[in-house]
Amino acid sequence: MIFITIHRYFYLKFLEVIMKINKLIWIIIAAQLLFACGGFGGDDDNDEPDQFAIGGIAQNLNGTVYLGFKKNGAQNYWETVGVTSTAGEVNWRFIEEHDVGTQFDVSVYVQPEGQLCNVENGSGSLNASNANKIIVTCEDTNENLAVGVEISNLVGELTLQLSVDNVAVETITYNLGGQATFYFNEKQAAGVNFAIDILTQPAVQQCTITSASGNLNSGNASTAKIVCTDKPTEPVILTGIFVDSPVTNISFSTLTQQGVTNINGEFSYSENEQVTFTVGE
Template sequence: MNSLTMRCAALALCATTLAACGGSSGGSIPLSGQISGLNRAGLVLTNKGKDFAVPDSASTFQFTDLVASDSEFEILVKTNPEGQVCTPSNNKGRANYYSYTQTIITCTTDPYTLSGTVTGLTNTGLVLANGSLTVAVAAGAKSFTFGKTVPNKQSYGVTVLSQPTGQTCTVQNGSGIMPIGDKNDVTITCI
C-alpha cells in the first residue's frame, strides 16, 4: 500500500511538472520574436487560433502558450494598433529551438497631411518649416500643404523660416500632436 501511495504521489508530481513546463498545449517551445516601430497599444498577434496582445511600445513578444517541437506555426497580425500597420516576416515554419525566435514584426505609422490657410500674403519669399520639412508659399496663395509626411501621434511645429519681402507673417495653431487624420487648421496671417 505504501508503494501504491508513493507511485501516485510520483505520478502527480510528474504531471504537475509537465503541465508547468508545457502549458496547456503540451509543448515546450515559446514562440517569440522582435518588434520594431511599435509606439502604441493595440497590436494583437495570433498563431493557429491562439492570440497574444502585445504590450504598448514593446520591442519583443513571446506567446504564453508553448508549442511542441516540429509543430507548424504561423504568426500573423490579427489586429493592428490604431494609426499603425504591422507586418510579420520570417513568421512561419516548424518550431524548433533555432526557429522559434526568428519572427520580426515591423510597424509603420500612418502619415497624414499637414496644411492650413494663408491670409494677406502679397509678396514672395514666404517659407514655412515643420522640422526639416519646408514649403515655399507663392505670393497671393490662400493655402499651403506639407503633404502626407507627418506620422500620426508625433509632434509637429509649423514656423516661419523666411518672411516674405516687406511683410511679417505669424502662425496660429502651428504646434501640437498630429491626429490620426489630416491636420488642416494651421493659420498663417501676413501683414
C-alpha cells in the first residue's frame, strides 16, 4: 500500500512537470509569433512612413472627372487619373507614392459631362495629414459648360475672344505667365458651335491655338491649348560709308541686304555681315 502511494505521488509530479514544460513551450511559440507580427507595440517600429500617395474624395460626381497632378512646381502634369462615380461620392488616389515634402498641385484636367468640378486642398507640401485630404466637389451645370483654355509659356498680355454660333460673346485679356488654365466668365449651353480666337498677341511673342472650336460638349469645353514662343530677334541694320570717297551707285550685297550706295557713298548691312561691292554690272 505504501509502495502504491509513493508511485502515485511521483506519477503526479511527473505530470505536473510535463504540463509546465508544455506551457513554457507555448509561451515561447506565442512570443515568436508576436515578434514576427511586429513586436509588442514598442517604439522600434513606430516611425512615420516617408512616402504617401496623393488622393482624397470626390463628392456629387456623376460621370468621370480627370484630375492632373503637377509635382514640385513643374508646368506639365506628372500623373493624371480618371475618377468615375454614379453614386455621387467616391474615394480616389494617384497611383505613384511621393516623398514627404513634395510640392503638389492637383487640378481638374477634364470636366465630367454635364458637371463642373472644383478642387479644395489641392496644393501644398506633402505630409501624413494632407496626403488624402483633397476634396473634389462637382455640381450639375444644367448643360451649361465653362469654356476654358490652357496657356503655356506666356510672357506679356494676350487677348482672346469667344464666339458662339459665329457671334462674339466675350473678350478677355490674360496676363498671367507660365502655364495655367482659365475659363471665360459666361457659361455656354452644350451643343452650340463655339470658337476661341486670338485677337492680340503679346509684344515679344507669337502664340498659336489648337482644339479651339467645335460643337460644345464636356469633352471639348476645356481642351483648347495656346502655346507661346519668343519672336526671333530682328537684325540690327547698320550704315556704312564707302571709304575711298562718297561714290554713288556702287552695287553692294550681304546675306540680308542689297542695293547701291547713295550720294553720300552709304550702304546698309547687318552686324558681322560681309559686304561685297561690284562695279560695272
